[in-house]
Amino acid sequence: MTLSPGTKVRIKTMSPLGHIRTPHYLRGKTGVVERVLGPFKNPEQLAYMVPAPTRTLYRVRFEMGHIWPDAEAPQDTLDAEIYEHWIDQDAP
Amino acid sequence: MPHDHHDHDHLSPSGHPYRKDNDGALTYWQTMEIAIRELMVEKGELTPAQIQAQIDAMDDRSPANGAAVVARAWTDPDFKTRLLDNGSDAAREMGFDIGPMHLVAVENTADTHNLIVCTLCSCYPRNLLGLPPDWYKTREYRSRAVREPRAVLREFGVDLPANTTLRVHDSTADMRYIVLPARPDGTEDMTTEQLADLVTRDSMIGTGLPKAP
Incomplete structure (x- = not known):
């Protein structure tokens, strides 16, 4: 099921090795789907030239004050592209 | 005197520091x-x-390509709408060969400023902006742009008011980003070509602002 813009999501805290496009500083953080980018081949396989399934890619928006408690301007935001398998839909 | 460095033997006779030669073995x-x-x-x-x-x-690819896109968006509201809706199609419409690149344009307004970074590597819209500047790929820029972006911007000479919202965009996956800077005041009578000359590379990364007319 594709998540709609505005949906609250949490980034999983797993730490697999390999070509991972989810930055560490966002793992475990909560954000909001900014837009749906569509299906893209999973880079975690693509980088190793093995068959790569497509995954829905989202732009997720986080508040700076949530990522960094000492942020100079907590209301500023950070947007990042997150694949669906990194999104914990049950734990907003 | 900038070249008066005789007491420093690590400088060349011209007064500039020596750069280490790359005469090691091939990797x-x-x-x-x-x-x-x-x-x-x-x-x-x-x-x-x-x-x-x-x-x-x-x-051959240079920031002039991106500047042409920005200037068109400043003068053609329908194009601007298309650019913000689908950056890739808008760039292709202007005749730029951007290959399979997925472009997202983000707009600076009176109360919003955007900044682009790729913390994981050096993702950059090369088809529109050419090769990235060296600092864009440094660990320092990549980490500080998300950790303390307002301090980074001040070092670039951009001091954002406290009531401006800063939106940092980390190019973590398949998208590439270009900032659509705000059109400077006093440019109402300028042609699209003249406007393009005001658009700097850094203003399309978000570390700078367009030049004043």
Whole structure:
């Protein structure tokens, strides 16, 4: 099921090795789907030239004050592209 | 006097520091690249002219491409709407060969400023902006742009008011980003070509603002 813009999501805290496009500083953080980018081949396989399934890619928006408690301007935001398998839909 | 450095023996007679020569051994991957390129040429799969043409094509891409897109968006509201809706299609519509690149344009307004970074590597809209500046790929920029972006911007000479919302965009996956800067005041009578001259590379990364007319 594709998540709609505005949906609250949490980034999983797993730490697999390999070509991972989810930055560490966002793992475990909560954000909001900014837009749906569509299906893209999973880079975690693509980088190793093995068959790569497509995954829905989202732009997720986080508040700076949530990522960094000492942020100079907590209301500023950070947007990042997150694949669906990194999104914990049950734990907003 | 800038060249008066006689007491520093690590400087050349011209007063500039010596740069370390790159006369170490080739790395594994450099050797691999040379071997494959020479084999491809030897087997007739590629010609040296084709390789040179590809290098020239990469070097020919410059921020002027992105500046033309920005200036068009400043003067053509319908184009601006299309650019913000689908950056890739808008760039293609202007005749830029952006290949399979997925472009997202983010707009600076009176109360919003955007900044682009790629914390994981050096993702950059090369087809529109050319090669990225060296600092864009440094660990310092990549980490500080998400950790303390307002401090980074001040070092670039952009001091954001406290009531401006800063939106940092980390190019973590398949998208590439370009900032659509706000059109400077006093440019109402300028042509699209004149406007494009005001659009700097850094203003399209978000570390700068367009030049004043």
